[in-house]
Amino acid sequence: MQTVINKLQRYEMRMMLAFFDVPLKEQPKHSPDARKLLTSFQRANREKYDRIYRICVEQDVSGDESGEPPKEVIAFSDASRIISQEVKELEDSAVRTVSEKYLALSKDLVKQIQEEATESINREAKKFNRLEIKVGTKKPKEIKGAVPEEFERLLQLASSRLNILMVGPTGCGKTFISSKIAEALDLDFSSQSCSAGVSESAFSGWLIPVGAAGKFVYVSSEFVRIYENGGVFLFDEMDASDANMLVFLNQALANDSFTVPQRHTKPLVKKHKDFVAIAAANTGGGGADAMYHGRNSLDEATLDRFRVGTVNMDYSPTVERSLFCEEILEWGLKIRLSILNNNLVRVLSTRTMIDAQKMKNDHGWTVEQFEQGYFASWSKEELAIVGRR
Numbered sequence: 001m002q003t004v005i006n007k008l009q010r011y012e013m014r015m016m017l018a019f020f021d022v023p024l025k026e027q028p029k030h031s032p033d034a035r036k037l038l039t040s041f042q043r044a045n046r047e048k049y050d051r052i053y054r055i056c057v058e059q060d061v062s063g064d065e066s067g068e069p070p071k072e073v074i075a076f077s078d079a080s081r082i083i084s085q086e087v088k089e090l091e092d093s094a095v096r097t098v099s100e101k102y103l104a105l106s107k108d109l110v111k112q113i114q115e116e117a118t119e120s121i122n123r124e125a126k127k128f129n130r131l132e133i134k135v136g137t138k139k140p141k142e143i144k145g146a147v148p149e150e151f152e153r154l155l156q157l158a159s160s161r162l163n164i165l166m167v168g169p170t171g172c173g174k175t176f177i178s179s180k181i182a183e184a185l186d187l188d189f190s191s192q193s194c195s196a197g198v199s200e201s202a203f204s205g206w207l208i209p210v211g212a213a214g215k216f217v218y219v220s221s222e223f224v225r226i227y228e229n230g231g232v233f234l235f236d237e238m239d240a241s242d243a244n245m246l247v248f249l250n251q252a253l254a255n256d257s258f259t260v261p262q263r264h265t266k267p268l269v270k271k272h273k274d275f276v277a278i279a280a281a282n283t284g285g286g287g288a289d290a291m292y293h294g295r296n297s298l299d300e301a302t303l304d305r306f307r308v309g310t311v312n313m314d315y316s317p318t319v320e321r322s323l324f325c326e327e328i329l330e331w332g333l334k335i336r337l338s339i340l341n342n343n344l345v346r347v348l349s350t351r352t353m354i355d356a357q358k359m360k361n362d363h364g365w366t367v368e369q370f371e372q373g374y375f376a377s378w379s380k381e382e383l384a385i386v387g388r389r
Contacts, residue, residue, distance in 0.1 A: 005035050005042070007343055012057050013038060019052040146322035147180055148173065150311050155184055157309045158232065163253055164278045165238070165306035168313025170292075171349025174280040177313075178234040187274060188231030190222040194241040194279075196296075200248045207262040218263045227252065230274030239281035239295045246302050253277055253305045279306060291345050315350050323350070328357050331367050335374075338386040346382070348374070 008016075013034045017027050020041050028034045042049040054060040157164050158181050166174045175191065182189035192202055203223040211217040226233040235241075235249070252258040256271045263269075282291075285298035303310075315336075320329060332353045339346050352374065359365040375388055383389060 004343070005038050008035070008038075008057065010034075015056045016052050019056065020048075146316075146319045148177060148313070148316035148319055150313060151177065151180065154311055155181055157311070158185060158276045158278070161273070161276060162309040163306045164276070164309040164311065165303075166278065166280050166311055166313050167284050168280075168282070169315065169347055169349065170282055171347070171351030172313050172315050173319060173350055174313060175234060175236060178232060178278045178280070181276070181278070182232035185232070185274075185276070187276065188226060188229070189234070190226050190231065191234035191236050192221075192223060193236045194245070195237045196240055196242060198242065198245065200245050203245070203249065203252075204260050205262065218260075218265075220263075223252075224260065224269055227275050228269055228272055230272040232276045232278060235277070235279040237281070238279040239283045239285060239292075239298055241296065241298075243296070243299075246298070250301055250305060284310075291347070320350055320353065324353055324357050325360070327367065328353055328360065331356075335386065342385045344382055344385065346378070 005013075010031055013031065014024070014027060016038060017034065018024065022037070028037060038049075154164060154166070154177065166177065168174060178191065179189050192198070201221075203221055205221045205224050206219045207216050208219055209216050210219070223233055225231075241249075248258075252269075252271075258269050259267050260269055261267055281295075281298075283295045285303050320332070324332070332348055335348045338344075339348065356365070356370040356374075359370055371388070375383060378388075
C-alpha cells in the first residue's frame, strides 16, 4: 500500500497518532512535526501503520484477511475531542462526512459530533453575519454580511498597521476581504496586480508627455497615492511578481519612505500613518507547485516584511453558506471532497460557485448545465474518478 503522509488532513493525522497510543496532550502542535512522527511509525511497523491508515483515512473497518475486525481502538473521549476541534473549520456537510467515516467505530461519537457541529456552526454564523468592529477610541462600526473566520485576526493586524500576507487558494475571496478591511477601518482602498510583466512604474508612477507642447509630467500611481495619503493597498498575486519589482516594493514596505526620481518637484514619498499594505498569494513563497505552476519564489527579504502578518486562508464555510442555495453548496462541497480524496490538481473556488449561483438565479440553470463549463478542461481519467463522463 502506498500512502502519502503529506496529503493527510490534520484530524486524520491526530486520529492515527491516537491509534499509535500517542496521548493528545503529547501530540505535535504543528502539522509538519506530526507528519515526521507518523513517518517514523510507518518505518518502524509498516503493517500496523497500514492497518491504522485503512481505519482512519480509508474508513475500512472490515478487518484483516481472516475477517476479524480491527483490534486497534482509541478512547471515545479522544476521538470526540479530535473531531470537535475541527468543527469550527468545517461546514455542515464536511462535518457529516467526517462523522460518517467513524460511524462503524462509534455511533455515539457521530451523534455527539453532529450536535457539537450544529451548535458551533449556529454560534459562528451569528457571530460573523453581524460583526461590530471597534478600532482604538472610535465608535464601533458594524460590518454587514458574512465575513471569513480569519477576518478578526486580519483586522487586528491592519489596525496595528502591520504588513499582511494572505496565502490561500484561487477564488477564496482575498480581494473581497481586503476591501472589507478598508471599509471597517474607514480607509480608502486600491489594488494592483503583481503578475509577470508588471513593471516598477505601475507602483512608482510615470513620467509621460502629457503637458503643454509635449512636456513630460509625472503621473502618480495608485500605490503612491495610498502610501502618501493613507488607505489599504492590495498587492494582488504577489507570488507572481518580477524579482526586480519586489526589490522596489521591499524598500517601501520596510521603511517609512522611498524615492521616486521621476517626480522632480517632490521625489521623497513619505508613508502615511494610516497606510496598510496587504499582499495576496496562492503559495507561501516557495515557488511553483503542481497547482500553481506560474508562481515565482519569494526571497526571505520579501517574506520578512510579512512574517507576523502572514495569514493562511481557505474557502470560508460561513461566507459560502450565506451566498449559495443548498443545491449549489452541496454540489460544490461534494466536488471539493472528491478532488481532495483523489489528490487531483483541480480547484472549485468560491468564485466558480458564485457564477453557478448567478446562472441558476438568472436563467434557471441546472447542475448539469453549469457542469458543462466547469468540467470542460478535465481529462477523461479525472472525470471518471469523480464519477462524471
